[in-house]
Amino acid sequence: MGIAAMIGSPIKRREDPRLITGQATYVDDIKLHGMLHMAVLRSPYGHARIKGINTEPARQHPGVRAVYTAADLKGVVGPVAIAVPLGHIEKGMGVHGPLAEGKVRFYGDPVAVVIADDPYTARDAVDLIEVDYEPLPAVVDVEKAMQPGAPLLYEEFGTNVAFSLNPPSDEMDRIFEQTKADGGVVVKARLVNQRLAPVPMETRGVVADFRKSDRTLTVWAGSQNPHLLRDILCGLVGLPQHQVHVIVPEVGGGFGSKIDVYPEEMIASFATMKLGRPIKWIEDRSESLAVATHGRDQIDYIEVAATKEGRVTGLKVHGISDLGAYCQLFTDVIMIAFGFPVSCGAYDIPVHLSGDIVFTNKAPTDAYRGAGRPEATYVAERAMDLVARELGKDPAEIRKINFIKPEQFPYKSSAGAVYDSGNYLPALEKAMQIIGYEQLRAEQAQKRAEGKLMGIGISSYIEICGFGPKGSAPVGLYESARVRVEQTGTVMVYTGSSPHGQGGETTFSQIVADEFGIPIENVMVLHGDTDSTPEGRGTYGSRTTAVGGSAVYNATQRLKEKMKQIAAHMLEASPDDVTLEDGKFSVKGAPQKAVSFADVAAAANLSNTLPPGIEPGLETTVFFEPEACVFPFGTHICAVEIDKDTGEARITRYVAVDDCGRQINPLLVEGQIHGGLAQGIGQAMCEGVVYGEDGQLLTATLMDYAVPIAKELPTYELDSTVTPTPVNPLGVKGVGEAGTIGSTPAVANAVADALGVAHVDMPFTAEKLWQIIHQQQ
Amino acid sequence: MTMKREITVTVNGQQYHSEVEPRTLLVHYLRDMLDLTGTHIGCNTSQCGACVVMLNGEAVKSCTVLAVQADGGEVTTIEGLAPEGGLHPIQEAFWEKHGLQCGFCTPGMIMASYQLLKRNPNPSEAEIRKGLEGNICRCTGYQNIVRAVQDAAERMRTGAAAPVGAGE
Numbered sequence: 040m041g042i043a044a045m046i047g048s049p050i051k052r053r054e055d056p057r058l059i060t061g062q063a064t065y066v067d068d069i070k071l072h073g074m075l076h077m078a079v080l081r082s083p084y085g086h087a088r089i090k091g092i093n094t095e096p097a098r099q100h101p102g103v104r105a106v107y108t109a110a111d112l113k114g115v116v117g118p119v120a121i122a123v124p125l126g127h128i129e130k131g132m133g134v135h136g137p138l139a140e141g142k143v144r145f146y147g148d149p150v151a152v153v154i155a156d157d158p159y160t161a162r163d164a165v166d167l168i169e170v171d172y173e174p175l176p177a178v179v180d181v182e183k184a185m186q187p188g189a190p191l192l193y194e195e196f197g198t199n200v201a202f203s204l205n206p207p208s209d210e211m212d213r214i215f216e217q218t219k220a221d222g223g224v225v226v227k228a229r230l231v232n233q234r235l236a237p238v239p240m241e242t243r244g245v246v247a248d249f250r251k252s253d254r255t256l257t258v259w260a261g262s263q264n265p266h267l268l269r270d271i272l273c274g275l276v277g278l279p280q281h282q283v284h285v286i287v288p289e290v291g292g293g294f295g296s297k298i299d300v301y302p303e304e305m306i307a308s309f310a311t312m313k314l315g316r317p318i319k320w321i322e323d324r325s326e327s328l329a330v331a332t333h334g335r336d337q338i339d340y341i342e343v344a345a346t347k348e349g350r351v352t353g354l355k356v357h358g359i360s361d362l363g364a365y366c367q368l369f370t371d372v373i374m375i376a377f378g379f380p381v382s383c384g385a386y387d388i389p390v391h392l393s394g395d396i397v398f399t400n401k402a403p404t405d406a407y408r409g410a411g412r413p414e415a416t417y418v419a420e421r422a423m424d425l426v427a428r429e430l431g432k433d434p435a436e437i438r439k440i441n442f443i444k445p446e447q448f449p450y451k452s453s454a455g456a457v458y459d460s461g462n463y464l465p466a467l468e469k470a471m472q473i474i475g476y477e478q479l480r481a482e483q484a485q486k487r488a489e490g491k492l493m494g495i496g497i498s499s500y501i502e503i504c505g506f507g508p509k510g511s512a513p514v515g516l517y518e519s520a521r522v523r524v525e526q527t528g529t530v531m532v533y534t535g536s537s538p539h540g541q542g543g544e545t546t547f548s549q550i551v552a553d554e555f556g557i558p559i560e561n562v563m564v565l566h567g568d569t570d571s572t573p574e575g576r577g578t579y580g581s582r583t584t585a586v587g588g589s590a591v592y593n594a595t596q597r598l599k600e601k602m603k604q605i606a607a608h609m610l611e612a613s614p615d616d617v618t619l620e621d622g623k624f625s626v627k628g629a630p631q632k633a634v635s636f637a638d639v640a641a642a643a644n645l646s647n648t649l650p651p652g653i654e655p656g657l658e659t660t661v662f663f664e665p666e667a668c669v670f671p672f673g674t675h676i677c678a679v680e681i682d683k684d685t686g687e688a689r690i691t692r693y694v695a696v697d698d699c700g701r702q703i704n705p706l707l708v709e710g711q712i713h714g715g716l717a718q719g720i721g722q723a724m725c726e727g728v729v730y731g732e733d734g735q736l737l738t739a740t741l742m743d744y745a746v747p748i749a750k751e752l753p754t755y756e757l758d759s760t761v762t763p764t765p766v767n768p769l770g771v772k773g774v775g776e777a778g779t780i781g782s783t784p785a786v787a788n789a790v791a792d793a794l795g796v797a798h799v800d801m802p803f804t805a806e807k808l809w810q811i812i813h814q815q816q
Numbered sequence: 817m818t819m820k821r822e823i824t825v826t827v828n829g830q831q832y833h834s835e836v837e838p839r840t841l842l843v844h845y846l847r848d849m850l851d852l853t854g855t856h857i858g859c860n861t862s863q864c865g866a867c868v869v870m871l872n873g874e875a876v877k878s879c880t881v882l883a884v885q886a887d888g889g890e891v892t893t894i895e896g897l898a899p900e901g902g903l904h905p906i907q908e909a910f911w912e913k914h915g916l917q918c919g920f921c922t923p924g925m926i927m928a929s930y931q932l933l934k935r936n937p938n939p940s941e942a943e944i945r946k947g948l949e950g951n952i953c954r955c956t957g958y959q960n961i962v963r964a965v966q967d968a969a970e971r972m973r974t975g976a977a978a979p980v981g982a983g984e
Binding site: 052055056057058060064065068070159239242291292294325539540541542706709710714716717740741746749750752754 | 837839840847851852853854855856857858859860861863864866893894895898903907910911912914916917918919920921922923926941942944945946948949951952953954955956957958959960961962
């Protein structure tokens with residue numbers, strides 16, 4: 040009997056036993072002998088000059104071992120890393136050291152740190168540090184920040200605008216003129232993707248331990264990319280790469296906010312090098328809401344032209360990206376590099392793109408689940424609905440007219456990206472069929488006749504992920520896999536991917552179990568430790584299975600070839616006549632002549648029976664670099680009802696049909712979509728970082744920043760189509776961010792439809808909708 | 817410095833005599849003094865529920881209870897939910913139904929579910945969603961957590977409560 044195929048099976052996860060019993064180790068669970076604790080003093084102002092800092096009272100406090108300010112780190116610890124400095128950023132704008140020097144530029148900006156015997160003492164001592172601030176006017180509205188006379192974060196540059204992209208628009212202008220002349224329509228809108236906080240349930244944290252005798256630094260951190268952390272950190276603290284060891288233990292969520300190398304990791308490393316004691320820093324929730332990189336915060340001015348039949352002839356987008364106060368790793372390129380290339384969405388339409396990236400007195404922004412793609416998708420999906428509304432046509436029909444057709448793949452979009460594969464119509468039709476679109480429109484007509492507010496919103500999204508090919512980043516975004524077959528036929532897999540909830544240990548085990556034909560229990564997948572997996576790039580941008588999984592797959596193929604050679608020798612046959620099936624190597628046509636996977640593993644590792652010319656051992660390392668990105672897609676349809684008396688919007692149905700190519704584990708795929716939907720719906724319905732005019736953070740606890748809870752979310756109805764990609768040997772795309780990218784526009788389209796208005800900005804709070812309803816009456 | 821207080825607390829069936837500052841939170845006492853790090857801290861305003869434990873038979877948010885308030889009391893944490901080497905039906909159900917991803921909210925979510933099912937052994941979906949309003953999960957979107965609680969309820973109702981080996 041064969042072993043049931045693992046790939047495609049919705050098996051439960053191998054990660055879970057340690058998690059459901061409370062036995063997993065997260066950063067705050069780590070205790071080292073002699074460990075000291077760090078606490079951070081942060082700016083209570085959005086913008087202020089630092090006239091002086093008196094750390095003496097803190098230094099004198101019992102139990103305090105050290106207090107550091109920017110002066111202690113100057114020349115010793117380098118500035119916070121930036122991947123691609125654009126425009127003025129290349130000349131120093133937005134560049135900052137780990138502690139504020141001369142000025143603070145956002146609420147929460149770190150000013151000083153205390154190192155003490157225990158966390159309570161460290162916090163007590165932070166309160167004793169005296170900082171003489173001279174508050175300055177702050178600017179938190181990105182469009183105001185672009186006006187002459189606005190408070191300047193970097194006075195020496197004379198502007199808050201770091202970089203602008205303004206290509207000539209003659210050709211697009213001609214298209215718009217022609218469309219109007221032919222009796223078509225042009226619709227304009229101002230779309231806002233509000234600032235969001237990532238809110239992983241585990242805040243950030245680090246333990247840094249320096250051994251003075253041989254100058255080796257070990258860092259435990261809740262990071263999405265141990266190797267990037269090692270590579271960047273060693274340069275910043277002046278240690279060579281081989282003397283820095285990063286271990287990422289269990290991580291309680293990241294969503295992009297644990298990609299960057301942050302000031303606190305840099306300072307903890309500095310402190311352990313100075314004091315020779317392990318240093319632990321754990322972020323509290325208010326710090327996290329203030330400082331862990333925020334997401335989105337982009338305004339798009341769009342103009343879309345369409346024939347009266349509904350064929351879109353052109354789309355103009357001017358994006359304004361609010362960077363916050365400083366540039367961190369990807370802050371300046373989220374809109375331009377990740378969003379712009381997919382601005383035409385799933386549609387065969389020409390796009391003209393321009394934009395500004397601007398500093399304001401808010402926390403730095405960076406990648407947050409979707410990173411640029413939700414903003415681009417929001418533009419494309421709102422544009423389609425605006426055209427439908429203007430022409431009085433069904434939004435599903437408008438999409439069908441404009442979809443990229445299957446025969447057009449690989450599709451070179453006018454916005455830059457080359458789409459690998461896609462088949463958009465079946466996903467839309469499936470979603471319409473599942474939700475019962477016709478009946479739903481009829482129900483809507485009925486409810487409207489009764490004076491009720493009901494809306495239906497469609498989102499036929501695509502996204503770009505699986506980073507990436509050469510040139511997609513300053514460092515190659517390949518992924519590594521080191522696979523060892525041990526003496527008894529068990530298999531160790533060391534992946535450079537760094538899953539933090541996605542279930543990569545399970546998915547990769549399934550791939551290996553299938554390829555070798557061995558029980559999945561015989562496979563162990565490890566990740567996160569740069570000693571055992573020396574190179575890798577990490578988990579973000581929906582790349583773990585597409586890139587990391589492909590590396591694992593290729594490694595199994597290499598080892599299979601070597602094992603065939605060895606098996607052929609054992610079976611006295613030619614390697615070309617040997618097959619591997621169900622964990623046995625046998626001669627084609629003579630299945631009774633077989634040796635087991637374990638037999639071959641033993642022969643390879645014990646060596647004495649190996650033929651000459653074959654090296655002992657069964658181990659290989661593969662670096663897989665995809666030649667292109669991959670493009671998942673799908674259609675979501677959402678039905679909402681809005682209570683006229685309270686303004687409360689409620690999602691009554693939510694259907695998601697997603698295509699992430701081949702699915703290794705459908706149970707995990709569903710889980711990723713569920714989680715993505717919650718965050719995308721959260722942006723639409725209730726989330727939003729709010730600052731006062733003076734730069735005070737008003738959403739500094741979970742009482743004020745509304746993360747959706749169970750009773751606020753609908754039951755999702757999921758289905759899928761499968762369109763494999765030719766980009767990698769597994770045919771997988773990515774699914775980690777798709778739910779978030781697809782859902783926000785579906786809800787936004789539904790709410791606008793319910794209210795019968797062209798556009799409403801998110802979040803759709805009861806108060807906001809009530810005001811609109813009230814004004815309409 | 818403040819005088820420390822002596823407390824006696826039974827945690828997961830074991831009695832501890834300890835000295836704590838009056839301001840020490842129960843969650844810090846459990847994690848830092850008793851090395852029971854399964855209970856997690858996810859916020860600072862009692863919103864998130866990652867710290868839920870049972871105190872004298874009731875679910876509490878241990879970040880909002882002082883250790884001295886547990887003096888003379890009984891605490892059950894995630895580590896004490898199941899018999900040695902086994903799994904509680906709720907843990908089994910979360911595993912089967914993929915009711916967790918990063919796992920950080922999970923101990924608190926499981927303890928809150930334990931209380932929910934004690935009070936309401938046959939909850940509807942709406943009752944589960946409402947009953948878990950004190951617990952935030954950022955990874956799962958809640959749907960599989962609801963399925964897990966429904967599955968756990970059925971396991972416990974039909975008495976299929978024999979512990980399963982934790983490695984299976």
